[in-house]
Amino acid sequence: MVEQVLFILMLTIGVGFFVRSIGKIRRNIFLGRPLQINDRKPERWKTMARVALGQSKMVVRPVAGFFHILIYVGFVLINIEVLEIVLDGITGSHRLFAVYLGGFYAIAIGFFEILAVLVMLACIVFLARRISGSPPRLSSSQLKGWANTDALLILGIELVLMTALLLMNAAEGAMPGAEVAPFLVSSLISPLFSGVSAETLHWIERLAWWFHAAGILGFLNYLPFSKHFHIVLAFPNVWYSNLEPKGKFANHQAVKREVELMMNPEAEVQAAPAESELPVKFGAKDVQDLSWKQLLDAYSCTECGRCSSECPAHQTGKLLSPRKIMMDTRDRLEEVGRNIDAHGKEYSDGKSLLGDFITEEELWACTTCNACTQACPVNIDPLSIIMDLRRELVLEQSKAPGSLTAMFNNVENNAAPWPFSPSDRGNWRQTSH
């Protein structure tokens, strides 16, 4: 009974905190500009099934893709056992499902145990990749500080959780007269417990059970603070992803209205739609100027660095890294969120995404090649953020590099990016060779 009360208390607190964190993330995401995305629904569901559930872009790199699927499938399925743990904890039962599943129960648990071992194997491979610094995109020289710690922590926690699960089952199996055990894998480690008294075994089993249950709840609450939150957000993020050709950059609608007015002054000034209650901004200086989808992108980023490893600018040693663009956006958004928590919505800390996090030098190095969006396993679009910040530099702050200003002038005056006369456009027809 005491155990039950304690468990329910722990569960309530754990789930409560998780819900609170999710609420904050949701609020932060909706600090972004409104944007309607609800077209082409069948295609969106299909894309989500293929890219998020089916991980079609993960397997582009087969080794990582294979082990990632192991962790992912293993982790999802093992959660069925977590469901049993939760129900046992609430009702005070012991291995509730065994009653219903009969002989099949041991087979099911055995299957989960195999998955647990595979998950552990994958964690070890991933840890080895990070620690050995190969591939470089995952090494601590490219992913510094918290990002690196976070990645190592997650893998460590998963290893510990899986160990607890196996220990719990092994202790169960070693108990004299065990009814539901032994199980396929844990029975192999049961001999460890030979000669241990039944009472001690019981305590070990309980301890591992509690450790596992508390661990899962802790893990749940760690997620929203980690890049690992992508296991949740990957799904909505892919659903809302860009289905247009990658080369199609949205036309800025406020600019469109201005240009129409300028080119066609007699035309009725179209009643500006309701959205223009917001001050018209032509670019993005801070996270609130980005759309909620771009902010969702930032929270969905797995920090895998596949984007940067394909980026021509990053590969040639320029400052630009599309992964950093996403991480900066998330870091800044969390900072803005903390400011709101502490000082209310109107507070400004005088900082901004552009300038304090992302520099001009980074932005100007982008070739708009779309290698990053192609590479991203969860369909994140760093390029759209780069474009919005560039527009801020040029249209709001008049800070284009001199050579680009010269190009603008040429386009404006000669209708070509070079200083040639428009009347010479057709001259190529006079062949001279």
Place this chain on the structure above:
Amino acid sequence: METQLNPIPSLAELAAEGKVPEVVFWVGCAGSFDDRAKRVTQQIARILQHAGIHFAILGEEEACTGDPAKRAGNEFLFQMMAFQNIQVLNGYGVKKLVTGCPHCFNTIKNEYPDLGGHYEVIHHASLIQELLDSGKLSVRGGAFKGKKITFHDSCYLGRANGIYEAPRQVLEALDADLAEMKKSRAHGLCCGAGGAQMFKEAEKGVAEVNHVRAEQALETGAEIIAVGCPFCHTMMSDGVKHHNKEMEVKVMDIAEVIGHGLH
């Protein structure tokens, strides 16, 4: 290479005679003014004439699509250019355009419709492929038979618009030995010119993008690096020069390669 061209009318000239061309050849700024790109433009025109297609150009009425301005952050300038171009094209009732540049192709096809410009747009590599398929154009392998050619995917043709096969099929029609770079199609490496990089110095780094890409192309052992974009053309040529291979390895547009094989 001999480029004999029949006279090419401008849209305005045709309109004065009350005529409308089958298709408008959108030449693009590089194709109009850059000496190397002009030779590609002439080949495209020659191919069109060879296939018996009635086409016209806009001549001095053509203006930059606004692609470099937009991608450099100047949305105003982009939309002003788009507005002008759309007015001209709609004024002539243009329905179909062929472009000699993936950037023009992408902008007119994807970004003009929202601004009132609705046209069927095709890049010259796709058009050549269609002409070959339909038999309106036939080529002899001749000089290219068995020669190793590698194709460099332009970002704005490939990833941006999913066109990977048309240029390759065109090259295969020449019985050339097509070699792929280690990074190709959706994973191709940019030449370094897009996003208005063509018009500015590169940021500080440890290498130039076009040198790296040229190296990948040279690794295939190809004698010809085929491209479908005037900017890629310049970048890859400079890259090949950087590796001192300009004597052995030629950078050629798809249109030039096919132009050679025409008979």
